Amino acid sequence: xxxxxxxxTYFPQVSGVATSIKxxxxxxxxxxxxxxxxxTTDPKVGPEDVEPGVYRFASVPFVSFSDRRIAVxxxxxAYKLCKELELDIIHTQTEFSLGWMGKVTARSxxxxxxHTYHTMYQDYLHYxxxxxxxxxxxxxxxxxxxxxxxxxxxxxxxxxxxxxxxxGIKTPMRVIPTGVNLDRYGxxxxxxxxxxxxxxxxxxxxxxxxxxxxxxxxxxxxxxxIEALPDMLESEPKIQLLIVGDGPARETLEKQxxxxxxxxHVTFTGEINNNDVQKYYQLANVFVSxxxxxSQGLTYIEALASGLPIVVMKSPYTMELIDDPAIxxxxxxxxxxxxxxxxxxxxxxTTEDNAKRNAKLDEISAQTFGTRVIQxxxxxxxxxxxxxxxxxxxxxxxxx
Numbered sequence: 001x002x003x004x005x006x007x008x009t010y011f012p013q014v015s016g017v018a019t020s021i022k023x024x025x026x027x028x029x030x031x032x033x034x035x036x037x038x039x040t041t042d043p044k045v046g047p048e049d050v051e052p053g054v055y056r057f058a059s060v061p062f063v064s065f066s067d068r069r070i071a072v073x074x075x076x077x078a079y080k081l082c083k084e085l086e087l088d089i090i091h092t093q094t095e096f097s098l099g100w101m102g103k104v105t106a107r108s109x110x111x112x113x114x115h116t117y118h119t120m121y122q123d124y125l126h127y128x129x130x131x132x133x134x135x136x137x138x139x140x141x142x143x144x145x146x147x148x149x150x151x152x153x154x155x156x157x158x159x160x161x162x163x164x165x166x167x168g169i170k171t172p173m174r175v176i177p178t179g180v181n182l183d184r185y186g187x188x189x190x191x192x193x194x195x196x197x198x199x200x201x202x203x204x205x206x207x208x209x210x211x212x213x214x215x216x217x218x219x220x221x222x223x224x225x226i227e228a229l230p231d232m233l234e235s236e237p238k239i240q241l242l243i244v245g246d247g248p249a250r251e252t253l254e255k256q257x258x259x260x261x262x263x264x265h266v267t268f269t270g271e272i273n274n275n276d277v278q279k280y281y282q283l284a285n286v287f288v289s290x291x292x293x294x295s296q297g298l299t300y301i302e303a304l305a306s307g308l309p310i311v312v313m314k315s316p317y318t319m320e321l322i323d324d325p326a327i328x329x330x331x332x333x334x335x336x337x338x339x340x341x342x343x344x345x346x347x348x349x350t351t352e353d354n355a356k357r358n359a360k361l362d363e364i365s366a367q368t369f370g371t372r373v374i375q376x377x378x379x380x381x382x383x384x385x386x387x388x389x390x391x392x393x394x395x396x397x398x399x400x
Contacts (some may be wrong), residue, residue, distance in 0.1 A: 001377065002034045002086055005266075006078075006102030007093035008062075008069055010039040010054070014245075014271060015215065016298040017118045020178040021093055027179070036085055038078055040069035042348040044082075057098070068373055070095035081106050082092065087111060089377050090155075093118060095146045103150070109224060112151035114377065117143075117160050120293060134218040140167045141369030147171055152380040154276055155191035156296035173381065175374050178296050185278050185305035194283045201242065201267055203283075208239045208345040211284035211308070212278070213299050216247030216292065221313065223249075224334070226256050229265060231338045236345060239265065241288075244280050246271040248320060276344025281306035286344045287328075290337070297321065301364045304328075304357065309344040311337060326353035327360055 003137040005025060009017045025035045038061035051151035057074035078101050082090070090106040091114045099115070106113035145169060147153065151174040161175050170254035195205060203209060214220050225241060232239050243253070243266065250268065255268040264371070272280065281287070289312040294300070297317055303310050304321075310328035312318050322328045326349065329340040363366065 001088045001374070002036075003028060003107075004036050004082055004085070004087045004090045004102065005093060006038045006090060006098040006358075008040055008059075008071065008096050008098050009094065010037060010042075011086065011274065012044045013068070014034065014274065016178075017093065019274075019298055020072060020116075020118065020190055021046065023179060023366050024373060025154070027366045028180070028369075028374065029368055031374065033373055033374070034085075034209050036087075038102065040098065042069065043320060046341055050253060057101075059097070061286065062096075071101065073102050075104060078102070080363070082109060087144075089330075089381065091115060091377075099146065103146075107149070110388070112377075112380045113149075114152045114154060114380055115147065115150050116154040116156065116163060117202065118296065120160070120163065133338060143167050144169065145288060151384050154376065157317045157319055160296075162316070165190070172380070174372075175272075176369065176372045176376065179364050179366040180301050180305045181366045182305055185281065185302055186361070192383075193279065197279060197283050201283075203240060206238070208236055208283045208286075210241045210286050210288045210341060211244065211280060211303070212237065212241065212288055213244040213280060213303075214251045214289065216243070216245050216253060218249045218252075219291065219293045220249070222253055223256055224290035224313075224337075225288055226253060226260065226262065226266060227339075228334045228337050229262055230260060231334070232341055233265065235260065235338075235342050237344065239341075240265045240380075241270070242280070243267065244269045244272055255319065277302070281308060284308060286311055286341055288337070288341060294318070305361055306363070307357075309349075311340045311344065321360075322358050323360075326356040 005021055007021050009015050010021060011018050013211055025037060028035045037054040039056055040054045044054065044127055059069040062070045063129055064070040082105050087109065089112045090102045092102040093116050096112040103113050104228060120354065147169050150171045153164065153169065153171050155164060156172055156178050161173055170325045174253045198205065198207065205346065212225055216222060222243060241385045254268060257263060281303055292313045294313050294315060294317050300310050300312060300321060304327060310322065311331060312328065314332050316328035318330050322330055330394045331337040331340055
């Protein structure tokens with residue numbers, strides 16, 4: 001198949017969506033398909049940084065999310081490219097500029113258009129005028145307008161499907177969890193490299209390290225991890241919290257750590273190169289997160305693939321993922337967070353635990369992810385052919 005992925009977010013931008021799209025692209029290509037990325041320009045990508053199969057469209061920073069971009073033109077260019085590439089299907093990954101561009105192009109080319117709903121926007125309304133302008137009902141309206149005439153929708157989790165169903169979306173929908181590259185995260189640990197990285201961070205081989213890896217945004221609730229650290233230190237004085245990532249909440253979090261006199265137990269790395277992410281998982285002992293806004297939790301499954309137990313805030317998504325203590329624990333209170341972290345810091349997985357973890361990994365592998373998406377494409381093509389009707393070609397000139 002010839003597949004076009006339309007997204008406002010792609011590398012070098014750091015986000016779960018960008019990672020999900022790259023994983024999908026790589027796996028679809030590995031299974032023999034031609035995949036093309038249609039995305040925004042980025043200040044970090046110069047004219048010399050041309051990547052085959054990636055087409056960038058002029059863009060500006062998005063309001064309130066300056067590290068995210070919105071395309072400002074390129075619809076006709078996208079149409080011409082897609083026609084030349086003879087795309088069989090378009091898969092949009094955003095409800096904004098590139099999403100509409102992909103949707104209109106698919107309609108004009110008379111091919112199916114599939115959409116993945118990545119972001120639970122109701123959790124992010126506070127970023128726009130402190131939530132005074134947009135309300136949850138506005139999100140429902142926006143989503144319904146965008147989803148009109150879509151061939152199919154990919155929901156990364158049951159939480160997403162439940163939300164969209166609650167919005168009244170009738171489009172055929174399939175739950176397909178985003179996968180991870182097990183070859184990347186499941187490789188044997190390079191003990192020498194891990195020892196060196198730990199030493200550079202001021203840790204010994206015996207130091208219990210808790211890893212928080214995400215964009216440092218307020219909705220990630222990283223402040224709750226810092227707040228719980230003193231209670232952990234009472235039982236385990238050597239414990240360390242490693243916070244990997246950058247974002248608008250960083251300064252506030254650094255001040256919190258200083259006020260609690262935790263400077264010697266909390267380390268902020270800032271943004272790291274995506275190629276180094278797996279190294280940070282491998283040097284840690286436990287992955288922790290207090291976020292309650294996850295719709296697909298990519299860092300959770302990356303941590304799982306890296307061999308870490310995960311201790312995360314209970315949510316509809318995490319209740320799907322964590323179904324056995326061999327995987328991790330959902331917490332609701334600070335005391336539960338503290339108890340669970342200390343338990344995992346002092347225990348090892350049994351053979352039975354590893355068997356359960358391997359079964360879960362098979363469900364969330366990139367290969368399984370790609371296979372499920374391709375099957376949905378094929379099913380959607382059949383349904384599209386059944387209900388095909390002559391669309392309006394927005395690029396057709398007047399008849400002479």
